[in-house]
Amino acid sequence: xxxxxxxxxxxxxxxxxxxxxxxxxxxxxxxxxxxxxxxxxxxxxxxxxxxxxxxxxxxxxxxxxxxxxxxxxxxxxxxxxxxxxxxxxxxxxxxxxxxxxxxxxxxxxxxxxxxxxxxxxxxxxxxxxxxxxxxxxxxxxxxxxxxxxxxxxxxxxxxxxxxxxxxxxxxxxxxxxxxxxxxxxxxxxxxxxxxxxxxxxxxxxxxxxxxxxxxxxxxxxxxxxxxxxxxxxxxxxxxxxxxxxxxxxxxxxxxxxxxxxxxxxxxxxxxxxxxxxxxxxxxxxxxxxxxxxxxxxxxxxxxxxxxxxxxxxxxxxxxxxxxxxxxxxxxxxxxxxxxxxxxxxxxxxxxxxxxxxxxxxxxxxxxxxxxxxxxxxxxxxxxxxxxxxxxxxxxxxxxxxxxxxxxxxxxxxxxxxxxxxxxxxxxxxxxxxxxxxxxxxxxxxxxxxxxxxxxxxxxxxxxxxxxxxxxxxxxxxxxxxxxxxxxxxxxxxxxxxxxxxxxxxxxxxxxxxxxxxxxxxxxxxxxxxxxxxxxxxxxxxxxxxxxxxxxxxxxxxxxxxxxxxxxxxxxx
Numbered sequence: 001x002x003x004x005x006x007x008x009x010x011x012x013x014x015x016x017x018x019x020x021x022x023x024x025x026x027x028x029x030x031x032x033x034x035x036x037x038x039x040x041x042x043x044x045x046x047x048x049x050x051x052x053x054x055x056x057x058x059x060x061x062x063x064x065x066x067x068x069x070x071x072x073x074x075x076x077x078x079x080x081x082x083x084x085x086x087x088x089x090x091x092x093x094x095x096x097x098x099x100x101x102x103x104x105x106x107x108x109x110x111x112x113x114x115x116x117x118x119x120x121x122x123x124x125x126x127x128x129x130x131x132x133x134x135x136x137x138x139x140x141x142x143x144x145x146x147x148x149x150x151x152x153x154x155x156x157x158x159x160x161x162x163x164x165x166x167x168x169x170x171x172x173x174x175x176x177x178x179x180x181x182x183x184x185x186x187x188x189x190x191x192x193x194x195x196x197x198x199x200x201x202x203x204x205x206x207x208x209x210x211x212x213x214x215x216x217x218x219x220x221x222x223x224x225x226x227x228x229x230x231x232x233x234x235x236x237x238x239x240x241x242x243x244x245x246x247x248x249x250x251x252x253x254x255x256x257x258x259x260x261x262x263x264x265x266x267x268x269x270x271x272x273x274x275x276x277x278x279x280x281x282x283x284x285x286x287x288x289x290x291x292x293x294x295x296x297x298x299x300x301x302x303x304x305x306x307x308x309x310x311x312x313x314x315x316x317x318x319x320x321x322x323x324x325x326x327x328x329x330x331x332x333x334x335x336x337x338x339x340x341x342x343x344x345x346x347x348x349x350x351x352x353x354x355x356x357x358x359x360x361x362x363x364x365x366x367x368x369x370x371x372x373x374x375x376x377x378x379x380x381x382x383x384x385x386x387x388x389x390x391x392x393x394x395x396x397x398x399x400x401x402x403x404x405x406x407x408x409x410x411x412x413x414x415x416x417x418x419x420x421x422x423x424x425x426x427x428x429x430x431x432x433x434x435x436x437x438x439x440x441x442x443x444x445x446x447x448x449x450x451x452x453x454x455x456x457x458x459x460x461x462x463x464x465x466x467x468x469x470x471x472x473x474x475x476x477x478x479x480x481x482x483x484x485x486x487x488x489x490x491x492x493x494x495x496x497x498x499x500x501x502x503x504x505x506x507x508x509x510x511x512x513x514x515x516x517x518x519x520x521x522x523x524x525x526x527x528x529x530x531x532x533x534x535x536x537x538x539x540x541x542x543x544x545x546x547x548x549x550x551x552x553x554x555x556x557x558x559x560x561x562x563x564x565x566x567x568x569x570x571x572x
Contacts, residue, residue, distance in 0.1 A: 091173040093142040093166070097134050097154055098180055104138025105181060108156035114146045114168065144168045154179050157250050158186060158264060184266040189233055189252075189273060190293045193259040195300065205300050206256040209277050213254035228279050230254075231296070233263040233271035233287065236496045239548035240279040240332065265289075277303065279332060280358050308359050309385040310378065311351035314366050317391040317450065326368035328352050328390060330378075333363055351387065363425055366390045372449040375427045393450040394468035400455060400476040402441045407480055417443045418456040422463075424513040427453075444471075459515045459536040479537035483564040484557065486543070488522070488530045490571045494547045499524045504546040507534050507557075511542055533564075545569060 093112055097105045111131035130142040134156075142152070147168045154162040159181040166175060193201045206213050210230055228240070234249035249271060252261040265271055267289060274284040275296055282303055283296040314326035359382040367373035372395035378388050400417070419429040431445050445455065450468040454461055459481045464474055490501050501524055507516040515536050522530035538561050545553040550571065557567050 091144050091171060091175075093130075093144055093152060093168075093173075093175050093177065095140060095152075095176050095178040097138045097140065097156065098178070099159070099183060100180060104134070104136065105156050105159065106134055106136045106138060108134040108138070108140075108154055108159070108181070110134060110140040110142065110152065110154050112142045112144065112150055112152055112168075114148050114150040144171055144173055147171065152177050152179075154181060156181055158266065159183055186264045187267045187289060189263040189265055189271065189287055189291075191261050191273065192293070192295045193261065193275070194295045194297055196297055198295070198297075200259040201298060201300065203256040203259065206254065206259055209275070209282070209298070209300070210254050210256075213256040228276045231261050231263070231273070231275045233265045234274050235269075235271065236502070237272060237549050238274050238276060238281055238284075239502055278358055304356075306359055306382050307356045308380040308382050310354040310357055310362075310364075310380055311385060311387045312354065312364060312366070313351045313387070313389045314368065315389055315391050316371075317393040323368045323371065323392055326352075326366055326371075326392070328364065328366040330354050330357070330362050330364055333361060333377075364388060364390055365427075366392065368392055371395065372447050373427060373429070374449040375421060375425050377423065377425055395447045396450055396466040396468050397444060397446040397448060397471040398455070398464050398466060399442055399444045399471055399473045400457075400462070400464075401473060402443065402457075403475055403477045405477045405479055408478075415458045417445060419445050419448060420454045420456065420513065422452050422454065424454070424508070424510075454513055456513070456515060461509050461513055461515065481535040481537055482559050482562065484534045484536060484543075484559050485564055485566040486532055486534065486569060487566065488532070488545065488569045488571070489528055490524070490530065490547055491550070492528070494550050494571070495524050496548075501530055502548040503530070504544075505532065505534065506544040507536055508542040508544065509536075509539070515541070543567070543569070547571065 097108045097110070099105055109131065110133070112129055114129050129146045129150075130144065132140045132142055134140045144150075147170055150166050150168050152164050152166060160183075162179050162181050164177050164179070166177065193206060195201060201209075228238075231252035231254060232238070232249050233252070236248050250263050250265050252263045254261045263271075263273070269289060271287045272284055273287050273294075273296065275282050275298060283298045285294060285296060287294070310330065312328050314323045314328060315321060316323055357380045359380050362378050362380060363375055364378045365373065365375045371392040374390060374392050376388075376390060378386065380386060417431040419427050419431075421427060427449070429445055429448060431443050443457070448466045450466050452463065452465050455464050455476065456462075457476065458478060460476070460478050462474070462476050464472070466472070484507070486505075488503070490503075495501055501522045503520050503522055505516065505518050505520055506514050509515050516534045518534075520532055522532060524530055536559050538559050540556065540558050543553075543555055543557045547553075553569060553572065555569065557565075559565050
């Protein structure tokens with residue numbers, strides 16, 4: 001075994017022993033919370049649910065019939081008799097990023113941003129329609145999902161940003177754009193990792209906190225399988241929900257044996273040196289160019305007290321027997337934290353262990369050969385061991401017959417049909433639209449868990465019921481999405497350097513079902529407001545805004561029948 005592999009194995013065993021456990025038993029001391037009993041299916045007799053503001057719920061049958069009454073002849077909103085043409089074959093914007101010597105630049109963030117007219121012509125904005133990271137050869141590939149005047153932008157750590165304007169005539173375009181990026185003059189941040197008393201952290205603790213510390217190749221640990229567990233010099237505060245976009249700053253090289261780290265950063269700039277563990281900030285300290293060596297204090301014992309454990313059983317939904325060959329995955333609803341358990345354990349009746357998980361809400365997903373994947377929400381509590389049962393069923397499918405109640409939504413050809421559990425949890429099942437003729441369309445969702453669920457398309461929501469090993473046909477009335485224009489006034493202390501604001505936005509139907517779920521980087525205008533827009537059919541919704549490290553905002557909004565509805569939101 002390599003030195004790095006030996007160190008990591010020893011670190012993991014050390015941590016298990018540190019919390020008072022045999023290595024073979026992956027749980028922390030504390031009470032065990034049993035799995036919740038299987039709830040009676042209270043939705044068996046529930047009718048399907050139409051989109052907010054649409055016609056009343058449809059009755060259930062093998063084919064749920066929807067009565068669609070056309071408007072008077074010649075009136076506005078006449079039902080379209082032709083479906084918008086299918087999208088053209090997807091093209092590609094691709095190229096390579098190199099330094100002045102011709103060496104490839106890996107892990108650079110590249111995005112295709114299409115300019116669009118600002119909201120009500122108040123300003124011009126850019127929408128990032130596709131993004132990627134360069135591979136070890138510096139290559140990138142982007143999908144042109146929108147047309148118009150655009151720019152390809154490159155942001156590589158320790159290099160000057162670069163941008164190239166282009167024109168995207170249609171979604172099938174293929175263009176190659178190469179970049180040569182210029183390195184910035186650099187300086188070094190040097191620091192030590194110490195405990196609250198000022199003593200250096202033990203090497204094994206450093207290995208536990210920062211998986212891969214002291215390995216010859218570092219930096220990849222910044223976005224590992226279990227979220228962010230590393231040290232960074234960031235240009236803005238760390239926010240897990242925005243982490244999937246890019247690292248806004250530089251990664252450290254860590255020496256576990258000496259509990260020290262170094263970070264190369266551009267000269268003349270300020271940084272926020274931040275240590276994270278599984279998407280949680282464990283220490284941070286501001287740094288200015290010219291500062292000497294400094295210390296990051298990490299309270300490891302306090303961190304351990306905030307961790308809990310999850311034991312997961314995977315069972316057959318019909319027989320309640322353990323399922324052999326199952327696999328499970330645990331992830332945060334937002335952010336990059338994600339970890340999985342190996343196949344096989346569930347088949348012998350042993351639970352899948354998820355030790356040392358930060359307290360909070362998670363999504364538990366699982367599957368097995370011959371079964372439909374399923375997902376449920378779980379709550380992990382500090383210093384407790386929670387037992388959860390994930391039930392899998394034989395797969396079923398639903399074919400949705402799409403019915404335009406007021407004309408086909410203009411973006412329907414590019415829309416994706418999504419399937420969620422009754423509480424709005426995504427099951428990662430997706431489907432595209434099939435075009436049958438000029439006046440009809442359908443979409444199929446396969447491999448679904450049995451029972452009730454929700455289908456989402458172009459902001460419309462429909463409740464469906466899936467039966468194992470069968471395909472059901474259900475009509476899906478569609479309403480045309482309207483624009484919801486949001487004018488948001490954040491607190492000044494939440495605005496990032498450069499006048500930007502990181503914000504997570506969700507528009508929820510029925511209080512829990514996301515019809516829009518996006519991460520936005522908004523430009524703050526001179527009057528202190530940010531503008532953004534969402535699209536959803538007319539109806540009542542809950543709007544949720546989460547500013548980086550700010551207090552969450554939730555308020556009711558109504559999308560009107562007109563083309564656009566404006567709301568104003570003030571930060572608390």
